[in-house]
Amino acid sequence: MESSVRPEDRRERIVDLVRARRSVSVDELAESLDISRETIRRDLTELAGRRLLRKVHGGATLPELQGEGAFAVRMGERAAEKRAIARRAAELFSPGDTLFVDTGTTTLAFAEELARRHELTVITNSLGIAQIMGRAGNGHAVYLLGGAFSEDASETLGSLAVDQIGTFHAAHAVLTVGAVNETGLQDFNLEEAQIARAMLRQARVVTVLADDSKFEQHALFPIAPLGKINRLVSNAAPGAELSASLREAGVEMIVAEVSDD
Template sequence: MTAKTKSKARFLGPKLRREKIAEAVRRHGKVSVEQLALRFKTSHETIRRDLAALAETGSIQKFHGGAKLPGRQEEGPFRERMVLNAVAKRVIAEKTARLIAPGDTIFIDTGSTTLMCAEEIAKIGGLTVITNSTRIAAVMSGGGNRTVIFLLGGRFDGDNQETVGPTAISEIQSFHADHALITIGALDAAAGATDFNFDEAQVARAMMENADNLIVVADASKFQRRAAFAVCPLERIGALVCDRVPAGALAGELAAAGVSVH
């Protein structure tokens, strides 16, 4: 670190310092309190307070003596997810509808964000929609504008009101769509798009394999997180629709992959 950089580090306010700490964790995967104290020319206690604040927001995960990327998370029940980050999801839904043209054929998978997207997309006429979500099928059918809906068969999940499993996968392969509109559990610079549910990850992969364009919808709370089941690498995504533009390593990898960010 140069003398000039050290001088700048001394004058960083808490907000900017915490942003840079989070960026360092995303870049390196793990950092120590000692390293951060040296870098920002501040006390160990100040760094510990910074890490505690970042951990509360889910940006990092604390451990004794340092911080690392957040561990794999779990999703709550569908009703809880509908109210979580609802304003952000509504913004995403409005943006997503602008990417759909009358007459398009669209796969839409199950999720709280894709359900909100369906409410906006239902205003567009003459679509063909293939979905494994009974909620989305009901929303789309209420549009009254010549949209044709295909509801996939398969094993029924009552909480998510969706069909999954081999039958659903097989039926997806009977269609070809202009767009696959999917929601994900997490988006990471290295791991790409991942999900918390094995069956839903399989459905998402099948949909994207049978579509010309992949649209991923995700609010910023899912950035720089990882879930257990792979959906796709970043370069497979055609468009990422979000409420806030990604930053740091994720932004760089998305740009390198040629992903259109909305």
């Protein structure tokens, strides 16, 4: 007898399991979800078509579009926290909104949640995010920025991408960062920091997605002071000092509830 769980909820759980384990078999999924192997295979075919995973003989792995480097490793880290942040952040947007979305493991999870909504316009330098939004079939408009292609995170970078960002004006920018501290937002990659700064300049409302491991960290390349952002979505509230700095800067702190399953 098949489980009463909704198909989309079941597929979401499959994606979470693949991210957490990096590779999972049909038998493991069938046992974990109490679903027949035939149903699991159909789900894997559907999810592979949306590039949320890669279907292989006997199971599934992380999608090829994430590359084989550091980005692919980070995809499996803190998956539950990133999914919670993504769900909560997606609730902040409504049909008709225009969003810049930069490349990151958390923004990729965010795109999966956002794609379920309707009639959004997304400008991104992430091939993965563009694919997720474009294949959702919910009336979304998607603009993929050109530039120098980086295989590890399947993203475009450099002056061409930065210049193209300047041709858009969006209501929102949704960004991931390497570090959040009292001085502001920072990143460990120069070119990714340049993309984030450019998107921030061209948006009216800036929402940052960062799990709590980013709090009180420091990175080499500055993105913006805290006063330049409007909302910070995380899985936990920061410590007293950073919380005070966020309040002083007028940043709305939004804490997402992490599911136990």
